[in-house]
Amino acid sequence: MAKAPLSLDELSTRYGPHLNYKPPGGWQVQSGNQSEKLVKTHCCFCGQQCGIQLKVRDNQVIGFEPWEEFPFNRGMLCPKGVKRYLQGNHPDRLLDPLMRTAEGFRPASWDEALDFTARRLRELQEKHGPDSVAVYGGASLTTEKAYLVGKFARVALGTRHIDYNGRLCMVSAGTAYKGALGVDRAPNPWNDIAAAEVLMVIGANIGECAPITTDYIWRARDKGARLIVADPRFTPIARNADLFLPVRPGTDLALLMAMLHVIVRDGLTDPDFIAAHTTGFEKTVESVEPWNPRRAAEVTGVAPDAIERAAHWIGESRRAMLMHARGLEHHSKGVENCEAVVAIALATGNIGREGAGPIMITGQGNGQGGREHGQKCDQLPGQRSLTDPAARQHVAGVWGISPDDLPGPGYTAVEIMNAIHSGEIKGLLCLCFNPLVSLPDANFTREALERLEFFGVIDFFLSETAAHADVVLAGSLQEEEEGVTANVEARVIHIQKAVDPPGNARTDSAIVCDLARRLGRGQYFPFREPREIFEELRRASQGGIADYYGITYEKIDQQMGVFWPCPTLEHPGTPRLFEDGRFFHPDGKAHFMSLAWRESGDPVDAEFPIYLTTGRVVSQYLSGTQTRRIGALVDQYPEPKLEIHPRLAEQYGIRAGDWVTVTSRRSAITLESMVVRTIRPDTVLIPYHWPGDRSANRLTHRTLDPRSKIPEYKVSACKIEKAPHPRPAGPRPPSGGA
Numbered sequence: 001m002a003k004a005p006l007s008l009d010e011l012s013t014r015y016g017p018h019l020n021y022k023p024p025g026g027w028q029v030q031s032g033n034q035s036e037k038l039v040k041t042h043c044c045f046c047g048q049q050c051g052i053q054l055k056v057r058d059n060q061v062i063g064f065e066p067w068e069e070f071p072f073n074r075g076m077l078c079p080k081g082v083k084r085y086l087q088g089n090h091p092d093r094l095l096d097p098l099m100r101t102a103e104g105f106r107p108a109s110w111d112e113a114l115d116f117t118a119r120r121l122r123e124l125q126e127k128h129g130p131d132s133v134a135v136y137g138g139a140s141l142t143t144e145k146a147y148l149v150g151k152f153a154r155v156a157l158g159t160r161h162i163d164y165n166g167r168l169c170m171v172s173a174g175t176a177y178k179g180a181l182g183v184d185r186a187p188n189p190w191n192d193i194a195a196a197e198v199l200m201v202i203g204a205n206i207g208e209c210a211p212i213t214t215d216y217i218w219r220a221r222d223k224g225a226r227l228i229v230a231d232p233r234f235t236p237i238a239r240n241a242d243l244f245l246p247v248r249p250g251t252d253l254a255l256l257m258a259m260l261h262v263i264v265r266d267g268l269t270d271p272d273f274i275a276a277h278t279t280g281f282e283k284t285v286e287s288v289e290p291w292n293p294r295r296a297a298e299v300t301g302v303a304p305d306a307i308e309r310a311a312h313w314i315g316e317s318r319r320a321m322l323m324h325a326r327g328l329e330h331h332s333k334g335v336e337n338c339e340a341v342v343a344i345a346l347a348t349g350n351i352g353r354e355g356a357g358p359i360m361i362t363g364q365g366n367g368q369g370g371r372e373h374g375q376k377c378d379q380l381p382g383q384r385s386l387t388d389p390a391a392r393q394h395v396a397g398v399w400g401i402s403p404d405d406l407p408g409p410g411y412t413a414v415e416i417m418n419a420i421h422s423g424e425i426k427g428l429l430c431l432c433f434n435p436l437v438s439l440p441d442a443n444f445t446r447e448a449l450e451r452l453e454f455f456g457v458i459d460f461f462l463s464e465t466a467a468h469a470d471v472v473l474a475g476s477l478q479e480e481e482e483g484v485t486a487n488v489e490a491r492v493i494h495i496q497k498a499v500d501p502p503g504n505a506r507t508d509s510a511i512v513c514d515l516a517r518r519l520g521r522g523q524y525f526p527f528r529e530p531r532e533i534f535e536e537l538r539r540a541s542q543g544g545i546a547d548y549y550g551i552t553y554e555k556i557d558q559q560m561g562v563f564w565p566c567p568t569l570e571h572p573g574t575p576r577l578f579e580d581g582r583f584f585h586p587d588g589k590a591h592f593m594s595l596a597w598r599e600s601g602d603p604v605d606a607e608f609p610i611y612l613t614t615g616r617v618v619s620q621y622l623s624g625t626q627t628r629r630i631g632a633l634v635d636q637y638p639e640p641k642l643e644i645h646p647r648l649a650e651q652y653g654i655r656a657g658d659w660v661t662v663t664s665r666r667s668a669i670t671l672e673s674m675v676v677r678t679i680r681p682d683t684v685l686i687p688y689h690w691p692g693d694r695s696a697n698r699l700t701h702r703t704l705d706p707r708s709k710i711p712e713y714k715v716s717a718c719k720i721e722k723a724p725h726p727r728p729a730g731p732r733p734p735s736g737g738a
């Protein structure tokens with residue numbers, strides 16, 4: 001089957017020369033127009049899930065108003081939130097299903113596209129077995145859709161291979177919290193941040209990636225809280241820190257073990273709490289014993305007295321919080337890193353109280369809800385385990401199938417791509433995921449996609465990945481289908497439908513249900529609207545860890561969100577976990593782990609002597625499919641730049657604005673330099689929101705954390721050289737070039 005991606009000309013012919021579209025004069029609204037309405041809903045982008053009111057006229061989202069009563073963000077929005085409304089009517093919107101032809105794509109009818117998709121998936125399964133096809137889901141989907149996708153893979157297709165893009169995001173934190181505390185959720189509501197006395201932010205660029213969280217930190221600062229920041233870069237939030245720990249990429253575990261070492265050595269633990277509520281503390285003590293601050297300083301580049309001070313501030317406080325994001329987690333020891341953070345909180349008794357706790361900062365819009373109800377390869381709804389016989393019995397009962405017909409655990413996201421590359425998996429259905437830009441080692445991903453015998457995508461834009469598909473099914477934006485998401489605090493909130501999908505585009509869940517019918521499994525997918533999916537989800541989650549049984553759309557509206565677990569209709573929800581000192585393990589205790597240092601998967605050496613790390617900028621979102629199409633956001637940061645310290649730049653004769661070729665053990669890309677004093681001199685950073693020859697993921701490696709299976713995006717080895725000539729100049733398209 002032809003697999004060549006569309007050329008830019010082909011893309012433009014089909015979708016018009018609308019790259020980086022700005023509406024002439026903006027979509028301005030006449031005031032007092034009777035046909036306008038405001039719809040209270042949430043931002044479709046990051047895990048803060050800010051409340052926003054979308055302004056709707058004639059079935060089009062034409063603008064927004066702040067939603068000041070919504071408690072999480074109180075009307076505040078970041079640059080992405082105020083521009084999100086520009087997607088719905090964007091000229092690149094897919095308005096019909098597309099089928100690949102020898103020349104590119106042609107619009108097709110839904111019958112043709114869905115029949116073809118169902119037929120090809122079944123043909124592959126008949127020939128090569130049920131597990132020869134895989135499903136990719138995504139955590140920008142509403143929880144209803146995420147639940148539906150998990151059920152679709154297992155019940156309609158009967159494959160064990162279903163995983164999602166949150167595998168690239170939250171799984172190190174999730175694995176660690178599940179192992180230590182028995183539940184994969186930030187334990188505290190965000191108001192607790194404002195009540196903390198000591199805040200440690202580790203591997204989180206709060207100002208750019210969790211902008212609204214900045215406000216909570218300011219509130220704590222206003223009350224005198226101390227702020228510790230650990231990051232290889234002096235990020236915007238670090239400018240306000242009392243203590244900055246410029247940690248070398250990939251060495252957080254040594255830093256955290258040394259902090260634990262000091263906490264134990266100096267008697268800063270909470271022995272009563274440890275004795276009453278935890279197990280295994282001696283294992284942790286033993287593993288941190290060799291990690292005195294001097295040894296850790298050699299590994300991390302952080303001065304010993306700074307490590308001592310951080311440990312003392314946290315150990316001496318009864319209201320300390322440790323906040324972390326992907327800088328800590330995108331590592332081949334991402335789980336241990338998070339376990340060490342949790343261990344510091346537990347050892348000092350800083351958990352289960354206002355202003356005290358370890359908190360993961362969930363990234364994706366529905367990063368929390370999207371990881372609770374079964375689109376993970378080893379999971380059933382309610383954050384249940386797919387291998388637990390009682391969980392299988394319960395969920396199979398709700399679904400009306402035999403537990404014996406539920407497939408077992410399958411591959412994780414990167415493992416699925418590896419199996420596509422090796423030919424083991426031959427068909428893929430992908431929705432809400434752009435792996436060609438977001439998986440590590442992009443050249444490998446592209447080779448894999450070209451080997452697929454069938455590839456179907458559900459998206460509303462033709463992403464770089466979708467350009468490789470045989471069929472692209474025109475799906476829906478968040479505001480085109482009702483549902484729920486769970487924000488960074490595990491507050492379940494209500495996504496309101498503002499408009500219908502445009503043209504012949506359909507809602508994601510209608511597409512999935514229709515496909516299930518064409519696969520002969522329609523009786524299990526009778527849903528006419530998301531509310532019916534939610535009702536089933538409530539029952540499927542009942543009794544699980546993420547228990548949604550007591551949550552209804554109406555209750556969410558009344559309470560402005562309901563924190564799970566919420567087991568009964570009378571239950572108010574659970575903003576703060578562990579207040580009664582009970583953890584979610586059967587023994588009710590929190591479990592300490594033993595920690596062990598190991599090197600990253602792509603270590604620096606004489607040939608590749610510089611640490612390369614990757615991350616984000618405030619105006620772009622993830623693989624950029626959405627934000628690279630919004631002119632005002634593109635203008636803020638049009639191209640990826642190489643952040644480099646003046647000292648390192650000087651060593652290579654690089655001046656600000658020079659073009660630099662960055663080479664890793666996989667590949668090379670050339671980009672403009674941005675010489676800044678805010679990064680370690682042994683480290684460079686590239687934001688990853690761009691495809692093709694601007695893609696940071698051409699350079700990254702496929703080493704995974706052995707337990708969470710997260711890629712090690714935050715540390716690769718590279719070399720740099722000044723490039724004689726820049727790449728061809730001029731505006732670049734949002735799509736293509738992959």
Ligand SMILES: Nc1nc2c(c(=O)[nH]1)N[C@H]1C(S)=C(S)[C@@H](COP(=O)(O)OP(=O)(O)OC[C@H]3O[C@@H](n4cnc5c(=O)[nH]c(N)nc54)[C@H](O)[C@@H]3O)O[C@H]1N2
Nearest residue numbers: 203204205209249250325326327363364615616618621622
């Ligand atoms: N503007 C914007 N906001 C977003 C997103 C976006 O794409 N754009 N994406 C959302 C999503 S899905 C996510 S996951 C979050 C991500 O949010 P963050 O994790 O905060 O963002 P990153 O830029 O990936 O990395 C965070 C920080 O880690 C640092 N870092 C790199 N290596 C290391 C290391 O080894 N140790 C330590 N301690 N720090 C290190 C980087 O310098 C960076 O400042 O943001 C969410 N919000």
Ligand SMILES: Nc1nc2c(c(=O)[nH]1)N[C@H]1C(S)=C(S)[C@@H](COP(=O)(O)OP(=O)(O)OC[C@H]3O[C@@H](n4cnc5c(=O)[nH]c(N)nc54)[C@H](O)[C@@H]3O)O[C@H]1N2
Nearest residue numbers: 140165169432433434438458463475614622623625688713
């Ligand atoms: N080098 C490097 N790589 C990284 C990271 C890094 O820090 N460094 N971060 C990783 C992280 S934390 C993450 S979360 C991943 C994200 O990586 P991806 O998940 O691949 O990124 P997205 O841009 O969210 O891709 C989602 C796709 O789904 C579509 N989409 C969005 N919403 C919907 C919807 O409601 N319905 C449908 N049908 N489609 C939808 C979008 O148009 C887009 O094409 O990237 C990872 N990759």
Ligand code: SF4
Nearest residue numbers: 043046049050078081
């Ligand atoms: S991108 Fe995140 S912080 Fe910005 S408005 Fe949207 S939800 Fe809020």
Ligand SMILES: [Mo]
Nearest residue numbers: 168169363364
């Ligand atoms: Mo993420």
